[in-house]
Amino acid sequence: MDAQQNTLEIKDLTVEYLVDDEVVHAVTGVNITIPAGRTFGLVGETGAGKTTTALSILNLLPWPAGRIVSGEIFVNGQDVFKMPPKTLLAMRGSQVAMVFQDPMSSLNPIKTVGEQIAEGMKIHRGVSDKEALLKATNLLEMVGIPGSRVSAYPHQFSGGMKQRVIIAIALACNPELLIADEPTTALDVTIQAQVLKLIRELKENSRMAMLLITHALGIVAEVCDFVGIMYGGRIVECGTLADIFDNLRHPYTRGLFDSLPDIENRRAELKPIPGLIPDPMNLPPGCAFHPRCAYAKPECARDFPQARWLSDTHHVSCHLYDETTENML
Amino acid sequence: MQATSAARPITTKKEFYAQFRKKSIAHELWLRFLKNRTAVIGLVIFCFIVTVAVAAPWLTSYDNVVVKMNIAERLQPPGTAHWFGTDELGRDILARIVYGARISLVIGISAISVSLVVGLVLGGAAGYYGGKIDSVIMRAMDVFLSLPDVLLALAIIAAFGNTKLNLTIAIGLSFAPKFSRVVRSAVMGVRDNEYIEAARSIGALDTRIIARHVLPNCIGPIIVQVTLYVANAILTIAALSFIGLGIQPPTPEWGNMLASGRTYMRDFPHIVMAPGLAIFFTILALNLLGDGLRDTLDPRLKH
């Protein structure tokens, strides 16, 4: 990879939740590396562990239920779990910013958007009120909202605009890493297109790295450089955009692509993945996907397959590739 | 799971239900409730009070002990013969407390039952239909809510006479507006769920929808309020009796016991301490129980 430092390195992260005396294995053995200026798409369905992974980066897991069992996370070379609390606080909002899914509840209804954008700047950069306001106005323009609306309140904005305000807040301190958890899911398709365009422009004009969490492969195709497919708390396949879209290897990945309606071929019946998404409290043994997998072998129910590197960039965790790197699907 | 052999297919509903039992929601809630220690304490204390009240006739004799004056033994401090001591007329205080519990509980629970029925009807209609019906009912309730509880009960008693029945109705009516509010907001919370619309789409009449779909899902907040309002009702009864307008002596009631013991308070504090503590513990128990129920039934904690 690059000689320079990676903005984000997650190494072997394992996270558990304690719910009513039961242990939920939310995330197991996850590795993610994001070089500066690149976007990593973390793809998975409900309960796959994507949001838990994201929250772990800033040590924002719900307490006391969430527990980081093992693993390390480095942001720009700094170990997040070992840093003093003050440093972590300083990092949140300035070096690492997060955009959550629901724009409706992420904004404080009793503060103007200008105040909310400026808040981070005042905390982390010690900027004066006047300067902060000016910067906030500029940021609004940057995300496509007229600067004059800096003194408006959240309820005066539509859903799409609120999400853009949230992005402006996240960008206020020029973060080096942006974590976006389903940033466009709650938005209409045409608004989503606008927001994705904004995200693409941000990518091109800055060295900001981004972790984009989504369940939509279409969005991944549009803005991501790398893709990780998550299932049952683990990354089952990971690679560059081309690796995943042109050369996928894992049966679950194949199932995800097959479940999508094909615009070109409307008459064809959809090919859903049979069965149900596993309950994180009750994951199947071995490879969590084996009950639904058309290629399952006896060992799939026993051991979770170790990650197998198919190329410099592409790895997959599937027993189909224990012996070979040829495409087995 | 399959206890029966597959030879004969199951054809009746009964057999199916026997094989695939319903999971009891009540059972699960009970288990969750038990985890809340203060709530369990409240429940235990309250059950104790109820048991004592119910068992009163077997524990002591009403005529001989509770109301019979015995001047020779008056104002005795707590001791072996009389565990709580005797009052100014020589009556055993413990026995009077026990019978007082009966009065408080019976009237309190009956009164709140009245409120509940009125509240369910009015609050249910207001919450479900909204619009003009809501406005009319709620404005009427507001009029009553603007009066302090005790005052309203007072007015009714003054007008219609001081009997246990009137007392029950008076307190019941004074809590009805509060209940209407609670029921109304619970109903409004449930009304916007799609299953209500679904019930209409399959042809259910409004009465069925309210009875079978809306109210069963509102029980949570309503039950919590019931326990809390019973506590309030008991307090109101005591207050009214204290000022002489509720239960009249010689019938023992914690409030009137406090009133008659007032003059002797300085030298013989045990006379007022007993009823005071009885009221205290009853209210405490009900409040702990109510809070515990609220936590147990909190929908956010649900699955």
Place this chain on the structure above:
Amino acid sequence: MGEILLEVKNLKKYFHVAAGTLHAVDDVSFTIEEGRTLGIVGESGCGKTTLGRTILRLIEPTSGELTFNGRDLRKLNGGEMRYMRREMQIIFQDPYSSLNPRKTIAETIEEPILLAGLIPDSDKRFMRVLELMDTVGLAQRLINTYPHELDGGRRQRVGIARALAMKPKFIVCDEPVSSLDVSIQAQILNLMKTIQRDMGITYLFITHDLSVVNHFSDDIAVMYLGRLVEKAPAEALFQKALHPYTEALLSAIPVARIHNRPERILLKGELTSPVNPEPICRFAARCNQCMDICTREEPPLIEARPNHFVACHLRKPMEA
């Protein structure tokens, strides 16, 4: 096939709000033939959800005509409409709020049959419930489960079973798969298609997801701010959309491909308000092909190609 089952004419639903009159559904007209699926697409605020409910008179229309199977729905009183509902059912969007949390799924599915009095015998009725559960792919052992014990996909199947209980002819599907995970969506859509084939049901399929609607509909109608802006058979719409909004909508669909990605048409601005709208083209403010007349007159719905309707000043009606 070929018989018109539902005819909607000039349907309007206005709401009175503080700021004025909200035109949720504004003069919508279309027909659906028996056994076919009409997809209604649009984004938030376009009125599609209100349209679905107004057709079933779960919300009362402000004005317009509704003819179902030859009967004028607006002339029916409460009891007659309830009776009519046996033939017109609805599947809701949210699998979490569309089932009564206190009823087991068997009770939920049984209720419509019970209310209609179709099967008085308790055991026979129960057998019908089992039959319905089987149709929608729910295991028998789930009869006494409560909604919270099931995942979204299964709950949605319960909703479908409930809708099918009275053997309806017509079902309004209000975003039935939008709340489900991608791999489950496909399962439910396949199920709905199978049911349509086996039972000859007519669907009104409301959604914001264009890729799904293409797969699932015979004809598609596009709504914008309460008005019907385009209606055509699905292939025709996707091949050549005639309304600028439809074009933008189609180009905005995220495509799960990294090669040959379509050119995106981006709309400027935001939705204008549906309250007290002006009698001009409601899309004018955002349209990149806006002409002078668009800001002065409301475009009528015309047939620009055979069976392809559009409301846009850019298009001319077919030569007669």
